[in-house]
Amino acid sequence: MPRFAANLTTMFHEVPFLERFERARAAGFTAVEFLFPYAFEPAAIRRMLDEAALQCVLFNTPPGDWDRGERGLAALPGREEEFRAALRRALEYARELDCPRIHVMAGVVPEGADREACTRTFVENLKWAAEKAAPLGVTLTVEPINTRDIPGYFLNTQEQAREILERVGADNVRLQFDFYHCQMMQGDLTRRFTEALPLVAHVQIANVPGRHEPDFGEIDYRWIFAKLDELGYTGWVGCEYRPRGETEAGLGWFAPWREGRG
Numbered sequence: 001m002p003r004f005a006a007n008l009t010t011m012f013h014e015v016p017f018l019e020r021f022e023r024a025r026a027a028g029f030t031a032v033e034f035l036f037p038y039a040f041e042p043a044a045i046r047r048m049l050d051e052a053a054l055q056c057v058l059f060n061t062p063p064g065d066w067d068r069g070e071r072g073l074a075a076l077p078g079r080e081e082e083f084r085a086a087l088r089r090a091l092e093y094a095r096e097l098d099c100p101r102i103h104v105m106a107g108v109v110p111e112g113a114d115r116e117a118c119t120r121t122f123v124e125n126l127k128w129a130a131e132k133a134a135p136l137g138v139t140l141t142v143e144p145i146n147t148r149d150i151p152g153y154f155l156n157t158q159e160q161a162r163e164i165l166e167r168v169g170a171d172n173v174r175l176q177f178d179f180y181h182c183q184m185m186q187g188d189l190t191r192r193f194t195e196a197l198p199l200v201a202h203v204q205i206a207n208v209p210g211r212h213e214p215d216f217g218e219i220d221y222r223w224i225f226a227k228l229d230e231l232g233y234t235g236w237v238g239c240e241y242r243p244r245g246e247t248e249a250g251l252g253w254f255a256p257w258r259e260g261r262g
Contacts, residue, residue, distance in 0.1 A: 002225050002233075004257060005031035005057050007204075007240040012247045021048040027251055028258035033058040033238045038089065042096035049097065056099040057236045058141070058176075058202055062086040063105055072105025074129075075122035075154040077113070087129045094138050101202055103141045103176055104129060106154040118154055123167045130170035139201050141176035146184035149211075156185055158192050165199055174201030178240070183208045183219055190227055197231055206241035213241055215253035 006012070006029040012020035018040065024032055032054050037045055049056055064070030064082070073083040090102050104126065109118055126140065133140055144161050145153045155161060161175055177200045179189055186192060193200070205224070207217030214221035228237070243250045251258075 001257060002228050002237045003031065003235075004029060004254065005033045005055075005236045005238045007034060007238055008032050009035040010240055010242050013243070014246060018044065018048050021052040021054055023247070025052040025054055027248060028254065029054070031055040031057045031236055033236075033240070035060050036062065037093055037097070038062055042093045045093075046096055056097045058101045058103060058238060059090070059093065059097075059099060060103045061090045061105050064107070069108060071150050071153060072107035074104050074125045075106040075109065075118045077117050077121045079107075080121065080125060083125050084128065087125075087132060091132060091136060091138065094133075095136055100137065101139045101141055102133070103143055103202075106142065108150065108152040109154045111152075115154075119164070119167075122154065122164060126164070126168045126173050127170065130168065130173050134170075134172050139172045139174055141174055141201050143176035143178055143204075144181055144185065145178070146181045148184060149181075158182065158186065158196055162196065162199065175199040176202045176204065178204040178206075179219060179221075179224060180204070180206035180208060180211055180240070189219065189224065193224075193227070194231060197233065200233065200235065202235055202238060203228070203233065204238040204240045206239075210244070211242050212244045213250045213253055214239075215250075221253070 006024040008020040012023040037059050064073050073079045073086055094102055106122055129140055142161055142164060144155050144157050147156055175196055177193055177196055182189055182192055205214050207214050207219050
């Protein structure tokens, strides 16, 4: 049966971030993920996790200057020292939050940049990061992201991600498979996930169009969830979707799994 983690950046948006942990627990979740925890001291987040009896299963590396459109640093030539500082900061949070996974954001490629140079930078940064993360038991993930939501993002397809992982060659650098992004870029979800499964460390979901709840849209998540079980996927499924309305009102899809009937 799939194990679902509420994404506290996108869900329970009706209340401030630190109040979302208890809301997630009350809704039946036992784990959470979020994009960026860095606006808060790790001890404050740790306290919210403990009070709500929740596990943190994933967050992202610092994105750089978000207001200027930066969405990660790992594949940007010339930004290696900034990436290393960002990765060290992420590992500090992972240690405090006892979080086993960090999504390493590749970044938006500058116009006219040499993509092979970006690939080499991404690979070398991931090799370095893997060595730093390994003693903490942290797995790093890379995620293909669609070019409509983040135009110019470096990593877009499953094949590109697998090539990166092969070149890195580290056991603790794995794939983050987001069904929403894959549908937007490539489709053919069942085959692509089946082929990628040996590399997958984390799954995320949302429906198309709108990136809303997994109960209506182009992706039949009843099929997807059954396929995850059939294939033996035992990792977390992050609910990185934007509720159409109030978060709790849109959780009808989650009821069978919350109640153990899924």
